[in-house]
Amino acid sequence: MKELKRLFSYLGPYRWDMLIGGLLVLVETVFELIIPVLMADLIDVGVGRQDLHYIMVKGLQMGVCAVLALITGLLYARFAARAAYGWGARIREAQYTRVQDYAFSNLDRFETSSLVTRMTTDVTVLQNAINGGLRPLVRSPVMLVMGLGLSFWMNARLALVFVVCAPVLALILFFVVRTVAPMYGRLQKAMDRLNNVVQEGLTAIRAVKAFVRDEYEEEKFQSVNQELMQTSQRTFHFAVLNLPAFQFTMYTAMVLILWFGGGMILKGELQVGELTGFLSYVLQVMNSFMMISNVFLLLTRSLASAHRIAEVLDEETALASPAQAVEEVPDGSVDFDGVSFKYRADAREYALAHVDLHIRAGQTVGILGGTGSAKTTLVQLIPRLYDATEGTVRVGGRDVREYDLKALRDAVSIVLQKNVLFSGSVRENLRWGDPDADDETLWAACRAACADEFLERMPGGLDADLGQGGVNVSGGQKQRLCIARALLKKPKILIFDDSTSAVDTATEAKIRAALAKLTGVTKIIIAQRVTSVMNTDLIVILEDGQIHACGTHDQLLASDPIYQEIYASQMKGGEEHGPSAQC
Template identity: 65%
Template sequence: MKDLRLIFRYSKPYLRDLIIAVGLLIIECAFEMIIPVLMSTLIDEGVPAHDMPVILRQGGLMVVCAVLALVTGLLYARFAARYANGFAAELRLAEYAAVQKFDFANLDHFSTASLVTRMTTDATVLLNAVNTGLRPLVRSPVMLFMGLGMAFILSPRLTIIFLVATPILAAMLAWIVSKVAPLYGRQQSAVDHLNSRIQEGLTAIRVIKAFVRGDWENQQFDEVNTELSDASTETFRFAVLNMPSFQTVMYTCIVCIMWFGGNFILTGNMSVGQLTAFLSYVLQVLNSVMMFSGVFLQMTRSLASARRIREVLTEQPDLANADQPVTEIENGAIDFENVSFKYNAGAEKNALSDITLHIPAGATVGIIGGTGSAKTTLVQLIPRLYDATAGTVRVGGRDVRDYDLAALRDAVGIVLQKNLLFSGTIRDNLKWGSPDATDDQIWAACRAARADEFLDRMPDGLDTDLGQGGVNVSGGQKQRLCIARTLLKHPKVLIFDDSTSAVDTATESGIRHALAQLTDVTKLIIAQRISSVQSADLIVILDDGRLHAVGTHAELLAHDTIYQEIYQSQKKGGDPQ
């Protein structure tokens, strides 16, 4: 229940609507409770005596009660819908905000598909539970106590049938819930797997078509689709027992009441009107209890969804600001002192081991190494996308953990290996670097990134729509736009993670020339091509997460075997000049 308590905190802005909805529902129940009493008088007094005034009076009062019950029911629906949909909206917003605070390490705990499911399907499960469950959840106990009270007044002896049926109903419901509860978690996990396959298939659709693997993908999708189908079938195989079980008990109660009530009428202990009213209360109470059993099953599923949502909301970011964080970064000097790092505390091997490196402010540093040598991992420690497991990383002479996270990341511009653009115009994407940038500043950044060469040919220039994920531009154009976006930040440290791999050598040379003009910015360039880093002030070679060598192009070419091997292999391929 603590999961539900945490989740329903987000419904507080709509608490007034909930209170009004519950009040209206209680009033509706009261009107419905009056109708059988009025009907009893009509049958016992008006019909036998053919007393039209009594019939019209009681019938009119019944119509008035029915209309008032209808009006309060409609008003209830309005306020309940506002509460339910407002709650779901707040919950989705809270989940999304929580994900925005996650660090890279937190994101490693959840798959993208699982987060999507938790923000959509699981939130919708809770929305439906509130939307369809609030009415029977409130109405059932109200109708139960009111109905039992009125039934007891009419016939205490017949009411005993209720008292016998209640534990039977409770036992049935408990058995069904015990079977269904574990299956709902399995069902939601199957939804995760389905969404993951859909996301991967749509993201890689061009690769699938290029390799003509559509049939294989269909087979993979069929497996996760069957998994969800089987999980749902297994779940509802037990859940479906709810209705026939309760109907069996309900009809058994009615038969017993008719049998004993008929005998009471024959012996003069009960009138026909009283038995009719009693049966009305029985049907109202049993229908309410049957609806409540359905809600109880829905709540069981909601608990599984609530648990999954709570995991997102309570996930604590691994990185936090210091008690009194520093907001000013003096310069772009970078120091690694005996730095080691592993992605998982339980990992046997470090991704980085004992890195000690000094990079002066304003220097240009190239970082090269084989695949898996932890080049990207090294630079991710600078803006605290991860924290070093051991040792210290300093920027501007201070430990990066002393800085305010937002201030540090504003001072470090990073062009990631995977170039990401968002839906919207080119201007919208570039303004991620500086929301207040003028057109002149945007064009200056685009010229430095050599993006102006193709922007001039775009139909609407900066206002050209990029489409979802930047599908309307090529890979090289994406890279140049991402570089321009980062340059607009005017950072003290600029990191390029293999960010010019998709552009030709002439364009790359122009970008390097533009970057050379930024004398007050420390530039770190991860590259596969020596030609991309040979003019750097320092070149760092990483090998299996360790610092292998540091020096200029000439020094390394003269003394380092790994650098010589890379250089010669690329020279044969015609890459370095």
């Protein structure tokens, strides 16, 4: 309940819409409750005395009350919709903003599909709670209190029926809510699993078709879809039990009232108009009980969704800028002093262990290593995408934890191993590197990345549409655009994480030549090809998360067996090289 209460703080300017909506429901309910009193007078006085004028006056009063109730009801719908959808928009915005502040370690805790569900389905549940719950939440207590009061005022003996029915209805509601409450959480998790399968299937649709795995994906989707269906059926099977149970109790109460009321009429203790008006209040009181039960069910489901949303909002960001953070990175020097790192605190082994590495500003460093040797992990510590578990990472002579995150990451440009382009034009994607770059600057970066070769042939050039995720360009073209985007940042440290793997060797040589002309920039190149790093100032070989060897190409070729093996397999077709034969 505390989480739902906290989310109401996001109502902001829509709080007044919600309050006005509640007030309008109150007014509407009062008008509706007046109608049975007028109807009783119409029957007992107007019909009993055959007074046509009295009947017309009371009928007109009832009509006015009905029209006013209709008007206030329509106005309520307008204000409730504004409050519900405005509130939902603000919660979604708050979640999305929060996710943007997450560090990589925070994102590792949530599946993408789950975050999507929390920003869409869970927010919709809260919106529906306002749209469908505000009216009965205000209306039902007023109808219950006033209906009971007027019922006892009209005939206290008949009203005792409510004393019997109320505990029965309370027990039914308690049973339904207690049974359904944990089911709503499982329902939302089933929705997460469905969204995860849909996301994976659509993202990898080309791979699915290439491997002819359509039927396998259909079966996987059918499995989670059936799970969601069965979970929904079980949940709402119990959730809708309150309706027939409440109706049974309500109609039983009406039969008892008609039985005892009919006997009282025959004895002259009750008039027909009073019984008719009393029955109207019976219906209103019973309806109020039903509405209260629906409110409880909406509240129960809302609590499950509110808890999931609160998990996103309350997730403590693992990385943040310190107080009085350093706003400028002086140079591109990088130092690893006794650095060890693991992705989870409870992990048994370190992904990186005891790393000592010193890179001077302006130096070009190549990093080689087998799959899983933690090459990417190493460079992710430089822009502080993760924090070192032990030891210190320094950039420009300062601990990276002393810098303002934005300043540090602006000084470090990284071309990720998995290339990411966004829907839109080439120009829009390149301007992620420099929002103010003019066409001349953009073309210069494209020439350095050898992207101009294919852009000049594309219709529209810089204005060519890349499609969703860059589907209109090949893997190599995508890599070159990502390199151009990184160059536009004009960083002090430039990191290439195996970012030329999809380009041919001739194009890679041109890109290396263009990078060599960059002065004052520290370049760190992760690669699988020896040719990508053999001309660098320093080559670092990683093995099992530790530095195996450091040196220039000539030094490593003369002394290191791992480098000799890599060189021999790539440059000599697997033949033994002289120095390696001696090992």
